[in-house]
Structure formats: structure tokens, C-alpha cells
Amino acid sequence: MYFHGKVTAACFSPTGGTRAYVEAVAGAMSSAPEAWDLTRPETRRQPRSFGAEEVLVLGVPVYYGRVPEVGDLLAGLTGTRTPAVLLAVYGNRAIDDALLELADLCDARGFRVAAAGEFIAPHTFSEHIGAGRPSGADLEAARALGRGAADKLARPDWSSPALPGKRPYRSFQRAPFYPEGDDRCVGCGACVRTCPVEAIAPQTPVRTDPERCLRCLACVRACPTGSRAVRSEAFLATRSRLEGALKEPRQPALYF
Template identity: 40%
Template structure:
């Protein structure tokens, strides 16, 4: 049976998707493998069962939120099934730090029968401010992702018995404090086009009145970035404080970190 590289990702603003696809494409070439993609971003796409054979390779990607795996993805791991399948983790963070997210993902995948063989922490534009991680991932990040995938593909082509890497992070994981109930604000420029409704990963924007947003917002800014009229934005005391901290302490460019 031919090998399949299964690219699975959650990517509200498409940056994680970009890195995962580059890694998966480069990884597949040395293995002469096909690529199958599973997008977990939208509510109608979850849950999706993904079963991997021992000859397959899983590339699993997600954005880092508060130094952890996104909470809504935790249930999705129960729908992933590995049989000693090599797994490569891609975590995309907003130029602050990825904290314990990669380690947490490795633990969750190991519980589902995967052998984690590599992990990469890549940088994307921060979800709350475009001044932090501006334009990331950029061409240099893409080149790193391509080399990362190609080198892992070559290693796996030689032997599937690749030792588990030491991934940066701590157990117990970084504590997740209750988030403030902050929702996007909609201006009078809104034309009710429905773009934000269609791209919300939680499906919490009202179809008839996009200014109405239910509780549970991830602050991923998919609605803000996708709005053709620039009619959505975030502003609140908690988010303004966080943005001020990020813009004062996290402007210096960070580079991808690879663990293998």
C-alpha cells in the first residue's frame, strides 16, 4: 500500500495551513507518497475521523493560543487514530512564545497511537495586532518549512524508527486562565455580506445580523482579516492591555525552532 502524508490542520487565518502544506509537500517527495488534507477549521468540518496506517505520516498543525493547544481542538484528538504512525507537529505562534503547546500536542498524539518524530514552532502575525509578527510566515519561514519537511522525509525514507525528539515545554502545562468574554465590534460599514459568518471557526456570528456574536470567541481575528469593508475590530480593556504588552516586548523577530 502506498504511503500517504496526511496533512491535518486548524487554521482560522490560513497561516498554519500555509506552513503545514509546505512541510507535507516537501516531506512527501522522498517517500513517493501522496498527500491527503483534512481541514478542521470550520464547525461543519469537525469532527473528522482520520485513521493512519504505520506506513503513513501525519503532519498536524495548529495556532498556539496562550501557550497551549487550542481548547476546541482537544476533542478532535479522539478522532485521530495512529498505528505507530510517525507524526510531525507544526505549531504557529504570534512571536511571543509557544510555551507548552508543542509538548502538549505531542502527548495528545502519543495517546492516540502516533510516534512523534519531529516538531516545529513557526511564527505568524499575532492574532491581536499586526505589529507583532508582521507578515509572517514570510518567504524565509516558508523556506525553513520546506527544508524541515524534506529532511524529515529523507530520514523517514531511510528508517521509520526515528527516535522521539526532546520538545521544549513543561509538564504540568501552562495554566489556562478563564478568558475575558471579548467579542468583535462591528461598525456601520458592515454590509451584511456574510463573509465573517462563513469564516468563523466557532460559528458564533449571527447569519442575519453579523454584529451579534455569541460567547466563546477565540480572538483569532478571522472575521477581522476577512472583512472586505474593515468593519470588524477588537477593543476592550483586557485586549488593549495585552496588545500594549505585545507591542512593547514582542517586536523583535523570532525564528522558527525545530525539534527532531
């Protein structure tokens, strides 16, 4: 059964793993969800109000067990006690406090969490971790979240689910590495246009502002010449430690 009102599928997804899951959830709730791409700074700056009869499906990747450090992530969104279905998408380690933090952020913007899920995607730092995710079973779990949320919202007396995580949220330090360009840069600007937090100045695309940079590696994937890359021993060490520790595939979890 589809949800009776409008469904908006919003995500922050620098490398596309989160987007695939958000689309599956929203597609199970509506035949025509509206996409709202919070990865783009210009979209985050656009005000968007939601009525009580709509639903927001919102997904973020897990960074350091938390919601990515994007100051204006939800700044443009305002709910009217609007139901929300939340997703935390992670690289096969753990979500820690990310769903709880996302729920708190949504609460502060006028949304009410109706359901949530955690899902696995390839890890940003290694193609070998979470390879092949989402699987068919992963996408079926995402659709089950969408269908279950639509069923729940058809009942007038629904309440928000208990979510994993604790307050105060996990503390973290940003990874000591970040990507930069080398002399193969042809000045095409693809990295500048791709960066979700404007950490690359158009005049100097080989440089990176390390204070803004999320280490999402979207610019590395976008660079057509291989100029942008993380060239650091710390990155290689982190990658091989994660590859050693995260071999066992984790499974999705749904919260209603």
C-alpha cells in the same frame, strides 16, 4: 528524498499563518500531500483513519502558550501508530507548552511523533508583530523539517524527539475582549461561515458567544464592511503591550 507513503497536511489555522508552514513541511515530504483543514467544524466531525505507512503533518497556532481550546480538534483523527510531524506556529512571543500538549493529544489518538518544529507568523493581535513572516529563511527551515522527517522515517529504529514544555501545562485566562458587529452589518454571513467554532449565530451575526469565541479574529478579517471588530480598551492596551515587548524577531527551532 520524499516520504514513501501518503502524506496528509492538517492544520487549524483561522488566519492562515499556520497553514503556510504546514504546506511547506508537507510539500517537502511529498509531491502530492492531501490537505485536511481542521479549521472547519464540518471537517473535524469527519472521521479519518491513518495507517502505519502514512504520515500526518499537523500544525496549530499557539494560544496562551497552549494548543487552541477547540474541544473536538483531533476527535475525527485516528492513527495506527502513525508517524506525525508537529508544528506550533506563534506570534513571536513563545510556544511555552503548546508542542508538548499537541504531542500528548496526538499520542492519545494513536499517532507517534517523529519530528516537530516551532515557527513564527504575524501575531493575530498586531500586524506589526511578526510582520513579513514567514520569510524565505523561515520556509527553508520548514522544508528542512519535512526533509529531515522523511529521512528519519526511512530508518526502522527511529524514536520520538524530546520536546520543550512541561506538565501540567501553563494555565491561562481567555482575553477579556472579543469581536462583535455594529450597524454596518449587511447580513452577508461571511463571519458565520468563517468562524472555526460556530460562535456566531446566523440569525444574529453582530453578536458573539464569548464562551465559544477563541479571539482568533478570522471573522474580523472576513467582514467586508468593517462591521465586526474588537472595540475595547483592553484590546488596545494588550496590543500596545505586545508590540512593545516583542520587537526582537525569534527564530524557528526543529526537533528530531
